[in-house]
Amino acid sequence: MKPLHSYERYQRQILLKEFGETAQQKLLLASVLVIGAGGLGCPALQYLVAAGVGNIGIIDFDVVELSNLQRQTLFSVDDIGKPKATVAAQKLHRINPEINIEVYREKLTNKNAWDILSRYQTIIDGSDNFSTRYMVNDACVLLKKPLVFGAVLRFEGQVAVFNNPAEPQHPVTSYRDLFPNPPSAHQAPSCNEAGVIGVLPGIIGTLQAAEAIKIITGIGEPLNNQMLTYNVNNNSFFKFLITPSNNRSVTVPTDKIEFENFDYDWHCGIVKNREEVTADEFDELRREGDVLVIDVRVIGEVPAVVEFPFLHIPLSVIDQKMNEISNSPKIVFFCQSGKRGRLAIQKMQGLCATTECYSLQGGIEAWKKNQAGKTFNKA
Numbered sequence: 097m098k099p100l101h102s103y104e105r106y107q108r109q110i111l112l113k114e115f116g117e118t119a120q121q122k123l124l125l126a127s128v129l130v131i132g133a134g135g136l137g138c139p140a141l142q143y144l145v146a147a148g149v150g151n152i153g154i155i156d157f158d159v160v161e162l163s164n165l166q167r168q169t170l171f172s173v174d175d176i177g178k179p180k181a182t183v184a185a186q187k188l189h190r191i192n193p194e195i196n197i198e199v200y201r202e203k204l205t206n207k208n209a210w211d212i213l214s215r216y217q218t219i220i221d222g223s224d225n226f227s228t229r230y231m232v233n234d235a236c237v238l239l240k241k242p243l244v245f246g247a248v249l250r251f252e253g254q255v256a257v258f259n260n261p262a263e264p265q266h267p268v269t270s271y272r273d274l275f276p277n278p279p280s281a282h283q284a285p286s287c288n289e290a291g292v293i294g295v296l297p298g299i300i301g302t303l304q305a306a307e308a309i310k311i312i313t314g315i316g317e318p319l320n321n322q323m324l325t326y327n328v329n330n331n332s333f334f335k336f337l338i339t340p341s342n343n344r345s346v347t348v349p350t351d352k353i354e355f356e357n358f359d360y361d362w363h364c365g366i367v368k369n370r371e372e373v374t375a376d377e378f379d380e381l382r383r384e385g386d387v388l389v390i391d392v393r394v395i396g397e398v399p400a401v402v403e404f405p406f407l408h409i410p411l412s413v414i415d416q417k418m419n420e421i422s423n424s425p426k427i428v429f430f431c432q433s434g435k436r437g438r439l440a441i442q443k444m445q446g447l448c449a450t451t452e453c454y455s456l457q458g459g460i461e462a463w464k465k466n467q468a469g470k471t472f473n474k475a
Contacts, residue, residue, distance in 0.1 A: 119313035127151035129216035135297030136222030155200035233271035253300035375466035430456035
């Protein structure tokens with residue numbers, strides 16, 4: 097066993113009969129990754145370090161700004177302009193120099209998430225956007241890592257524990273069981289848009305640290321498959337059960353390769369003004385429905401398309417058909433290689449500003465190759 101460092105430091109929690117030296121030893125041997133050194137990450141990190149979690153990772157690519165100081169109390173005015181993860185690690189070492197802290201000054205993406213998350217036992221998500229939340233969730237599901245989720249907005253905060261069965265035979269839930277499909281931007285504004293009361297992230301972040309400690313040590317009852325909400329205005333706590341959901345309109349990654357090729361920004365509707373969609377994104381748009389697919393090739397061009405319904409309007413006459421298609425909320429144009437699809441978008445611009453227009457990247461040839469590759473892999 098790893099010797100207990102500074103018994104006096106941890107004495108108050110070791111005295112708890114439900115905790116003791118056994119639980120403290122588990123903390124010292126544990127590893128936790130905190131995603132985001134912001135409003136939620138700061139309090140979570142402070143209490144994890146103080147409690148004696150032996151190995152902590154911090155990933156954050158942002159720098160300290162004046163507007164952060166209202167709620168991110170680990171920082172001061174002297175830190176403005178400095179990297180959050182680096183400053184946080186320095187200050188946390190002053191709280192407890194016995195802890196190993198790994199700093200990742202980079203943006204968490206599906207290209208590096210698998211490698212980074214796989215190094216840690218427990219994950220705390222303190223991110224503030226849906227694309228990162230879905231990405232972290234999917235990675236934790238595939239890697240079988242417990243995930244402590246937290247979110248804050250205006251006067252209300254949420255905490256939940258996903259992917260952590262109370263017993264091996266018990267079912268687990270994930271973030272996608274709570275929110276099967278990403279909300280639209282107007283349904284879920286960020287703190288930058290809607291604001292947040294300063295004390296709230298401190299409360300929720302501390303609760304996230306408490307959940308991580310319970311998961312690591314085995315004491316108490318973590319919020320497995322449960323969501324706890326807290327409202328500052330009326331001091332109300334509400335807890336409800338999360339059950340497995342099959343109400344998903346999109347396919348989620350099932351292995352590392354699919355995870356690293358999944359476009360989470362597109363999935364969450366962030367890249368709305370992008371002109372091209374990949375073959376996989378095109379398939380997802382068709383599954384979601386409410387999209388008009390238009391072939392802008394000349395009649396008789398090959399390859400023929402029989403796999404999905406579409407409207408045939410050659411590029412040369414698309415101006416004349418504008419009234420027929422301008423009421424569609426989304427349009428995807430395709431041609432042989434993608435060039436005429438992009439030209440169709442240019443013709444549409446300014447004529448129907450309310451329509452989202454895309455071109456199939458690489459044209460129908462690229463889409464058919466992608467389909468053939470999927471068929472080969474399944475075989």
